[in-house]
Each structure stands twice: as structure tokens, then as C-alpha cells.
Amino acid sequence: MLQSVEGQTLVGMELADLRKLLGPEQPTYRAQQLYDALYRKQVADLSEATALPKTVRNQILALTTMGLPSAERRFDSRDGTRRYLLRLEDNRTVEAVLMPEEDRDTICISSQVGCPVDCKFCLTALMGLERNLSAGEIVGQVMYVARENGLKAIDTRMNVVMMGMGEPLLNLDNVLKATRLLTDPDGIGMSAKRITVSTSGIVPKIEELGREHFRPKLAISLNATTEEQRRQLMPITRKYHLRDLMEACRAYPLRAWEKLTFEYVLLRNVNDTEADAKRVVRLLSHLNCKVNLIALNPGPGIPFETPDPDRVANFQAIVRRSLPCFVRKPRGRDIYAACGQLKRVSTDLVQVDQ
Numbered sequence: 001m002l003q004s005v006e007g008q009t010l011v012g013m014e015l016a017d018l019r020k021l022l023g024p025e026q027p028t029y030r031a032q033q034l035y036d037a038l039y040r041k042q043v044a045d046l047s048e049a050t051a052l053p054k055t056v057r058n059q060i061l062a063l064t065t066m067g068l069p070s071a072e073r074r075f076d077s078r079d080g081t082r083r084y085l086l087r088l089e090d091n092r093t094v095e096a097v098l099m100p101e102e103d104r105d106t107i108c109i110s111s112q113v114g115c116p117v118d119c120k121f122c123l124t125a126l127m128g129l130e131r132n133l134s135a136g137e138i139v140g141q142v143m144y145v146a147r148e149n150g151l152k153a154i155d156t157r158m159n160v161v162m163m164g165m166g167e168p169l170l171n172l173d174n175v176l177k178a179t180r181l182l183t184d185p186d187g188i189g190m191s192a193k194r195i196t197v198s199t200s201g202i203v204p205k206i207e208e209l210g211r212e213h214f215r216p217k218l219a220i221s222l223n224a225t226t227e228e229q230r231r232q233l234m235p236i237t238r239k240y241h242l243r244d245l246m247e248a249c250r251a252y253p254l255r256a257w258e259k260l261t262f263e264y265v266l267l268r269n270v271n272d273t274e275a276d277a278k279r280v281v282r283l284l285s286h287l288n289c290k291v292n293l294i295a296l297n298p299g300p301g302i303p304f305e306t307p308d309p310d311r312v313a314n315f316q317a318i319v320r321r322s323l324p325c326f327v328r329k330p331r332g333r334d335i336y337a338a339c340g341q342l343k344r345v346s347t348d349l350v351q352v353d354q
């Protein structure tokens with residue numbers, strides 16, 4: 001008899017979960033065979049898991065489903081970026097974005113449906129939180145986009161960033177389980193060096209993440225350099241003060257190969273002055289980190305403007321004197337795929353046949 005697994009789908013189960021599902025009557029290698037089919041071979045359907053007897057496959061399917069997402073729509077940008085609207089088993093949808101570049105492919109995935117953190121410059125914030133994604137739904141986005149585009153997880157070209165919809169550290173257990181599944185050499189086999197999680201600054205969860213053995217790299221959305229301005233732009237700062245956030249960053253146990261990344265969204269005439277740039281340096285220059293500047297990607301209902309390119313260049317020049325500092329290229333703005341634009345916008349867009 002197979003054991004009940006309370007609403008879990010196959011994709012998202014670790015070996016121990018699969019052992020529990022198969023129960024004590026099955027030989028122990030069965031769970032390993034199933035794990036191998038799901039994550040190393042990445043079968044689209046359990047019928048392709050031919051190492052398992054058909055009777056066992058049927059028993060499994062009587063209890064649970066694969067749980068891979070399906071594409072509701074795909075939008076192709078002029079710059080090669082692809083935005084997927086992925087349908088989950090409860091018919092909700094999330095976004096995943098592929099950004100191909102010359103030397104790397106980056107898959108940007110979501111961690112929640114919507115987001116409860118109310119950042120004033122972000123389109124996803126307008127949705128509020130609908131629900132957390134399961135570990136399987138997080139991993140499933142990577143598996144889906146990689147398969148659709150012929151990407152290999154073990155290839156060092158492939159990177160995953162949890163910078164889509166949602167605040168990953170408010171769904172930390174599932175994010176960590178997804179990370180273990182993505183990085184298991186017996187399964188999907190990605191390197192943890194190529195997975196990044198981005199947070200708005202949930203201080204106790206940063207500390208928790210630092211204690212984990214299997215964890216992605218950490219990026220922090222700084223976006224403002226004073227308590228007051230950060231409170232205005234990112235009201236979560238009322239609960240998790242900038243001072244405490246910086247303290248958690250100082251105490252964060254970086255691995256030998258690791259640097260922190262700070263993201264800073266530039267809002268015209270709001271946080272893009274020379275004084276802001278100097279405060280960024282003062283806050284960060286003693287940390288082992290780099291800074292990614294993002295000129296605001298505008299959107300309907302966002303009460304800010306994008307700074308002129310020379311203003312962005314000036315900001316970068318100041319920070320660069322003390323720290324590695326890059327300007328993130330806007331990707332897929334024409335299909336609302338760029339940072340902070342992920343809110344199921346689908347009007348006026350051309351649907352690409354799949």
C-alpha cells in the first residue's frame with residue numbers, strides 16, 4: 001500500500017518524501033528510481049518512468065499528480081527575453097522569465113503568487129499576496145523553462161534568480177527545499193553558485209538563511225539609504241529597520257566564493273542624487289559585495305519616473321570608486337518582463353503561438 005502524501009505533487013518531493021509515498025512494502029531502490037526519473041531524466045509524464053513497474057506507476061497516480069506547470073501564454077520580446085505565464089494546478093498563474101545572453105542564460109522565477117510586501121515602485125505589489133508557491137511549483141518553473149528552451153541545468157551557462165513575483169524569504173522553507181532539489185548532484189544538478197535569492201530585507205529570515213548548509217546566493221534590495229526614505233519606498237522597513245538589515249548583512253556568513261549583491265532601483269529625483277550615491281558607498285563599502293543598479297521600469301499605477309541615462313551613469317561612477325557596481329540592462333520591457341513588472345499584464349501584447 002502506498003502512503004498518503006497530503007496534497008503534495010511528485011515534483012517537489014525529496015527522496016525521503018518519495019520513500020514515504022511508496023511505503024515500506026516497496027524495495028528501497030524504487031524511491032531512487034522514481035527520484036531519478038523525476039529530476040535527472042525529467043520525464044514529462046510518469047508513463048515515461050519505465051524503470052518502475054506499471055502497477056506501481058498506476059498506484060502512484062491514484063494518489064498524486066506530477067505537478068509540473070503548463071504554459072498559459074508565452075510572450076517573446078524583441079531582445080530575446082521570453083516571459084511565460086504558467087498555470088498551476090489550482091489554476092492560478094505565475095510568471096517566469098528567460099533572459100538569454102551571449103555567455104549565460106538566466107531564468108527568473110517566482111516564489112509567491114503576488115507579494116505581500118508593499119514596495120511603492122513595484123507592479124507585483126499591487127496584486128497583494130494570493131499564496132505561497134510549493135517547493136514543486138518553484139522547481140517546476142525552472143524545469144519547464146529549461147525544457148522548453150533546451151537548456152541543461154548542469155551547464156554553467158544556466159542561472160536561476162528568484163527575482164520574479166513574491167518575497168522568497170517569506171516562503172523560506174519551500175525556497176530551501178527547492179534549492180536542495182535544484183542542487184542535488186543525483187538529480188537536477190545545478191551549482192548553488194548559480195542560484196540567487198533576492199529579498200526586500202526580512203531580517204530574521206536572512207539570519208535563518210545564513211545558518212543553512214544548502215542555500216542560494218543572497219541579493220538584497222536596498223533601494224534607499226536612510227531609514228526615512230526606505231520606510232517611504234519600502235514600508236516593510238517600519239518592521240525591519242535599515243540599521244538592523246545592515247547589521248544582518250555584516251554578520252552574514254559568506255562562503256569563500258561568495259559576495260553579497262545589493263540591488264538599487266533608481267527613481268528619478270527621488271533616490272538618484274550624488275548624495276544618495278555617497279550614502280550607498282558609506283553603507284556598503286566595508287562589505288564584501290557588489291551593487292546592481294536598476295533604472296526604474298515604469299508601469300501603470302507606479303508613481304515614479306525613470307532617471308536619464310547620464311544620471312544613472314553618474315550614480316554608477318560614484319559607487320564604482322569604492323565597490324564593483326553594474327547597471328542592469330533592462331530586459332523585455334516591451335512585454336512587461338522586466339524587474340518589478342511582473343503582474344499578469346497581458347493587454348496589448350501579441351501572443352506567440354507555441
Ligand code: SAH
Pocket residue numbers: 115121122123162163164165166167168198199200220221223263264265294295296297298302339340341
Ligand atoms: N521580492 C524580492 C524579489 C523580487 S523583486 C525583492 O524585492 O528583492 C526583484 C527586484 O526588482 C528587486 O530588487 C526590486 O527592488 C526590483 N524592482 C521592483 N520593482 C521594480 C521596478 N518597477 N523597476 C525596476 N526594478 C524593480
Ligand code: SF4
Pocket residue numbers: 115116117118119122123124125164165166167199200221340
Ligand atoms: Fe514584493 Fe519585491 Fe515587489 Fe517589494 S519589490 S513588492 S518585495 S516583489
